[in-house]
Amino acid sequence: MKYRRCHAVAVLPEEQTVFSLESLISGGDGIEYERRIRIYAAHLDAICTLELPACMLLLESSAEEWAPMPEDPERGALVAHLVELGLLMLDEEPDDSAVESDRHIRNNHWWPLSAIHYRHSRWDGIDSVGEMESNQMLTAQDLVRKLGAPPPEAPSRQPGAVALPRLPDDAVCMLPAQRVTCRNFDRSRALSLSLLAEMLQSVLMAQAVVESGYDARFLKKNVPSGGGLHPLEAYIIARDVEGLAPGIYHYHAVAHELARIAAQPADLDGFSQRLLAGQHWFVNAPVMVVLVCRFERNFWKYRRHVKAYRAVTLDAGHISQAFYTAATERGLGAFVTAAINEVEMEQALALDPMEQGTLAACGFGWRAPVMSMAELDPAQHVWRSAPAA
Ligand SMILES: Cc1cc2nc3c(=O)[nH]c(=O)nc-3n(C[C@H](O)[C@H](O)[C@H](O)COP(=O)(O)O)c2cc1C
Known part of the structure; x- marks a missing residue:
């Protein structure tokens, strides 16, 4: 032996x-x-x-x-x-x-330190909200009491800096200004299948399959991706979509179709709550999109590469921003979170996390009529008439 x-x-x-x-x-x-x-x-x-x-x-x-x-x-x-x-x-x-x-x-072909980092930064059974509550770390006041004042919100201004003109707000400027992370979804309002399809088409659908002429094909999408490899797959947790049975689906970016996964969680609400580490303010979203990286697609090119893992997390950030923009354009609220119990997803999909790793969860849907959880909307672009929570 x-x-x-x-x-x-x-x-x-x-x-x-x-x-x-x-x-x-x-x-x-x-x-x-x-x-x-x-x-x-x-x-x-x-x-x-x-x-x-x-x-x-x-x-x-x-x-x-x-x-x-x-x-x-x-x-x-x-x-x-x-x-x-x-x-x-x-x-x-x-x-x-x-x-x-x-x-x-x-x-x-993982770079060893990235592999160790990814494996040990996953969560299993974490209740982040419960922990914040028991540590009394919920409000800005709590944070400053426990941690002292934070570093300044922006670095000091430099003498001699060039002042830039401020342009009048037009429609192009106004759209990003209306993006506010949504923590108040309307549980009673489903999303239509066509709106879900539109969101996926706008953010994740392959706009073209590019043949290299060799045995390698690349996708052109509306979002950028490190090395053009698009290694992130989207799993849709449909909780309230008209015409779609609640459950977990894989989105196929080339075929633009949803395939229901074979083994579904018995209790989708409980599963979503655990996946979101107890963040009840996101759970009412009718749709969540969980981003799962097929590491081997990226690491095919970036072998044992010190930047490869960083690049795939940046890919996730671009996708989440694109969902925010697409949602804002359509009057929907959206969110992204990395505070997730990745292990829930791994168990539901029977994944080896070092082959297919969960990176983040996005979500979108109609906002509730009343804001009960705080959102950052100082200019009242979204909550015009609602009192601040
Ligand atoms: C990478 C990332 C992770 C985030 N994770 C959470 C989260 O776990 N819980 C949450 O309520 N918001 C989360 N957010 C939303 C931020 O709290 C939000 O962007 C921030 O407060 C600024 O508000 P705004 O998006 O409305 O401008 C996350 C945002 C990003 C970009």
Whole structure:
């Protein structure tokens, strides 16, 4: 039997403050610092804590060459421990899920630090609203009380800067000014299928399929994409669309069609609430668009590239802005959030997150007649007659 190390792993020394009665009794401040070695692997959700000898063995192990099991029993026990944690792999266990997940990361050309970052920045079961409430971090007043005043809203002005003319507002200027993140959707007003189709056509539909002449095709869309690769897929959570059964659908950008996924969540409202990490102000949106990246499409060109992951998150930002604009043009409210429990989506769609990773959720629909959750609309472009919440 032989072993080797997993592909992408980071060792982080961490220091935790702990209360110490001993320190307090002996006249100290009651605080001690506990040091530990934490291991973040790109193929494992768990963060492992290692003692120094096990950590050293991990670092000495090759991720490429298989090594024979050590004869020394102490070293053998360390190898067994690391195998149990999933940090070392055995050549005789190719079907193990950790081995399989590690293989995806090797084959997908992730830059290791991006892979580790993506894996460990996903959420599972987080209730962000509950946490904000229990930490009393909801209002600007709460934030300043806890964190002090923020850095200034804009840097200081520079002497000698060139003053620019302010143009009179025309229709082109007015449209972006009317974009306000919507936190008040009308639960009783469905979106028509034609409006949903229009939104998808305007933002995500392929306007053309461009043949390179080789075995590579590229899509032209209304949104830009790093490398022209358009690796983001859209999953539509249709909660209230006329003529469309509630459920999760995949949007096909070339065919401009929605395919209902086979296994649907039993309770779509509960699923949406969990996906949005408890952000109840978005849950009433009749439509959500969850952006899932087919990493291999981007990493085909940008192999082990330090900028590749940044580029796909920027792609998500462009799509969300385009949804905001398309919604504003049609009198709809829209939102985007990255505060999501990605794991909900992975489970619903049976995805390996390192192959197809959830990046953000957008949504749109008709606004409620009354604003009950705060929106940032100081010029009252949207809430002309409504009192500020
Ligand atoms: C990347 C990104 C993530 C966001 N995440 C959230 C979120 O989790 N919850 C939320 O209520 N708003 C979220 N927003 C909306 C912002 O809070 C909003 O853009 C900001 O308050 C400014 O308001 P405006 O969009 O109406 O101009 C997000 C916006 C962006 C661009």
